[in-house]
Amino acid sequence: MVRVVPDVPAIHKRFDYSVPPSLQADLRVGSRVRIELHGRRVGAWVVEDHVAGAPGVPLKPLAASSGDGPPPELVAVAEWAAWRWAGPLSSFLGTASPPRVVRGAWRSGVVPGPTDGGPADGGAGNGGAGNGAVSGAPRSPGGGSVALVDGILGGEITSSRPARADASVVRLAPSLDATLVVEELLHRMGPSGVLVLVPSVGRAAQLAARLRRSGLSVALMPEGWEQAASTAAVVVGTRAAAWAPIPKLRAAMVLDAHDEAYREERSPTWSAVDVVVERGRRDGAPVALLSPCPPVVVTEGRRLVTTARSVERRGWPVVEVVDRTGDDPRTGLFSERLARLLHSVLDRPEGRAVCILNRTGRARLLACAQCGALARCTRCGGALAQDDTGAGLQCRRCGEHRPTVCAECDGTRFKALRIGVTRATEELAALTGVEAHEVTASSDPSDAGALADARLVVGTEAALHRVPRCDAVAFLDIDQHLLAARFGAGEETLSLLARAARLVGPRHGGGRLLVQTRIPDHEVLRAAVHADPAMAAGPEREIRRALGLPPFGALAVLRGPGGPAYAEGVAAVEGITVSADGDRWLLRAPDHTTLCDGLAAVPRPAGRLRVEVDPTDA
Numbered sequence: 009m010v011r012v013v014p015d016v017p018a019i020h021k022r023f024d025y026s027v028p029p030s031l032q033a034d035l036r037v038g039s040r041v042r043i044e045l046h047g048r049r050v051g052a053w054v055v056e057d058h059v060a061g062a063p064g065v066p067l068k069p070l071a072a073s074s075g076d077g078p079p080p081e082l083v084a085v086a087e088w089a090a091w092r093w094a095g096p097l098s099s100f101l102g103t104a105s106p107p108r109v110v111r112g113a114w115r116s117g118v119v120p121g122p123t124d125g126g127p128a129d130g131g132a133g134n135g136g137a138g139n140g141a142v143s144g145a146p147r148s149p150g151g152g153s154v155a156l157v158d159g160i161l162g163g164e165i166t167s168s169r170p171a172r173a174d175a176s177v178v179r180l181a182p183s184l185d186a187t188l189v190v191e192e193l194l195h196r197m198g199p200s201g202v203l204v205l206v207p208s209v210g211r212a213a214q215l216a217a218r219l220r221r222s223g224l225s226v227a228l229m230p231e232g233w234e235q236a237a238s239t240a241a242v243v244v245g246t247r248a249a250a251w252a253p254i255p256k257l258r259a260a261m262v263l264d265a266h267d268e269a270y271r272e273e274r275s276p277t278w279s280a281v282d283v284v285v286e287r288g289r290r291d292g293a294p295v296a297l298l299s300p301c302p303p304v305v306v307t308e309g310r311r312l313v314t315t316a317r318s319v320e321r322r323g324w325p326v327v328e329v330v331d332r333t334g335d336d337p338r339t340g341l342f343s344e345r346l347a348r349l350l351h352s353v354l355d356r357p358e359g360r361a362v363c364i365l366n367r368t369g370r371a372r373l374l375a376c377a378q379c380g381a382l383a384r385c386t387r388c389g390g391a392l393a394q395d396d397t398g399a400g401l402q403c404r405r406c407g408e409h410r411p412t413v414c415a416e417c418d419g420t421r422f423k424a425l426r427i428g429v430t431r432a433t434e435e436l437a438a439l440t441g442v443e444a445h446e447v448t449a450s451s452d453p454s455d456a457g458a459l460a461d462a463r464l465v466v467g468t469e470a471a472l473h474r475v476p477r478c479d480a481v482a483f484l485d486i487d488q489h490l491l492a493a494r495f496g497a498g499e500e501t502l503s504l505l506a507r508a509a510r511l512v513g514p515r516h517g518g519g520r521l522l523v524q525t526r527i528p529d530h531e532v533l534r535a536a537v538h539a540d541p542a543m544a545a546g547p548e549r550e551i552r553r554a555l556g557l558p559p560f561g562a563l564a565v566l567r568g569p570g571g572p573a574y575a576e577g578v579a580a581v582e583g584i585t586v587s588a589d590g591d592r593w594l595l596r597a598p599d600h601t602t603l604c605d606g607l608a609a610v611p612r613p614a615g616r617l618r619v620e621v622d623p624t625d626a
């Protein structure tokens with residue numbers, strides 16, 4: 009008899025069924041089945057087999073088999089994820105299951121794929137021809153892929169912190185080609201058991217095509233589920249591919265590990281980066297997290313592998329910071345320096361420029377009337393706003409109160425910055441004499457064709473995802489990104505700059521980034537100027553440590569009608585503190601073990617409840 013979990017998110021219980029002889033050969037832990045439950049036929053997964061039932065209790069038989077599900081090893085990872093993100097096991101098993109019915113892929117074992125040249129297990133040092141590894145790839149590209157892979161596989165390059173065994177972090181400048189590192193790793197290890205995640209479907213298809221051209225067998229998820237389960241292909245995919253049915257990982261790489269696309273925002277929320285790291289830890293496989301700007305939660309305690317400083321510098325464009333502290337915001341959004349840059353780009357027939365400006369949800373920033381400095385929190389660096397009493401200032405990020413006194417000049421008068429953005433697109437077109445295309449998150453993505461030809465694009469950060477290449481990117485008001493009212497705003501801004509850097513290409517190609525700011529000394533801007541993300545990571549780490557934020561603590565947010573009852577239950581758990589915050593409850597714990605054990609121990613109330621572990625907007 010077997011124990012199953014129904015494919016019904018509201019049902020957390022497990023049920024035992026007997027196995028009819030006709031199904032016996034088909035089943036193992038992870039298999040998908042159909043069961044009769046409360047008079048209905050529903051899908052389910054086998055999560056335990058050879059269960060010893062209570063004597064004398066007759067069991068219903070399984071109704072049918074629905075084919076393969078995740079391998080048993082991955083069912084165990086799903087159990088872990090259900091604990092880690094306080095969500096239903098069935099949700100994770102669903103993500104780990106094939107998109108259509110597959111039968112017996114696991115029984116065929118891992119064999120080389122049709123285009124593989126040879127053995128499934130091309131071990132390290134096996135550089136001979138026809139071993140399924142990349143042979144035509146350049147071995148010593150500018151980024152020093154050989155040395156980086158040495159670092160990933162254990163050789164020391166730059167070891168700035170004590171090693172944490174679960175993953176290494178590879179900091180690779182935006183314009184350096186991460187695919188070369190992937191190819192070098194595959195060259196050493198062969199494709200079998202190797203998982204590579206990228207943030208977008210488009211990049212996954214590109215990477216798969218490039219690896220196939222070099223002679224590798226590639227299982228592109230999710231269509232390649234069966235191939236991933238049964239052949240020695242390298243597995244490539246986006247977030248959900250963290251659950252690819254590889255029974256035992258041999259290595260994994262996550263490209264642009266800082267990208268928010270790796271986080272599932274629907275409930276249960278989870279992170280593909282954390283799932284891959286956990287799989288690597290269980291299987292003893294090296295996991296490499298690549299990023300031009302790895303966040304502190306990713307780097308903390310892990311081995312950091314970097315290229316030489318000169319190589320990193322070459323992989324960032326020239327970044328120009330335009331200080332607008334003394335300027336009157338009403339006189340315009342466009343500094344003289346910006347106008348000159350746009351002219352120099354757009355005067356060339358093929359020149360292209362992108363201007364980033366977030367009109368909606370703009371931060372209302374206060375500046376000193378005397379010296380022009382922005383009002384910022386001395387504790388966390390967030391933007392200050394008038395507090396409820398009107399007598400002082402309050403941080404919109406951490407809640408700290410301050411008297412209404414400028415930290416720079418002791419001035420006591422502040423003015424709200426109201427930057428004229430309404431007609432920004434028309435004004436830019438008038439300024440440059442070039443037609444300006446506007447892009448926002450809600451713009452029609454089918455506009456891609458028109459955008460590919462546009463020479464001047466004005467838009468929100470969504471524009472950085474839509475435009476394939478350009479010569480210059482200007483952030484018209486970077487402060488609204490830097491001072492956004494959430495922790496992590498600085499790291500998010502650096503990742504925007506890195507994305508923009510990729511659009512304009514490396515320094516030697518003449519690509520330019522320009523940022524207009526009233527905080528020219530902000531560590532994030534200095535990091536971009538010096539092509540040295542460590543300059544931003546240091547201060548970010550100190551703030552996080554001082555405030556007990558991840559990775560120096562664990563957070564969760566509760567929402568919904570079930571919130572009050574559940575919050576009350578969790579508040580009784582030792583080590584977890586609960587605070588009401590508007591219509592939600594914020595949970596804090598010293599670490600994930602305390603937090604997740606606590607969440608698991610408290611029974612769920614009847615009302616709808618959303619539990620978000622590691623919230624992004626804390």
Ligand SMILES: [Zn+2]
Pocket residue numbers: 376377378379380381414415416417418419
């Ligand atoms: Zn001042």
Ligand SMILES: [Zn+2]
Pocket residue numbers: 385386387388389390403404405406407408
């Ligand atoms: Zn603050």
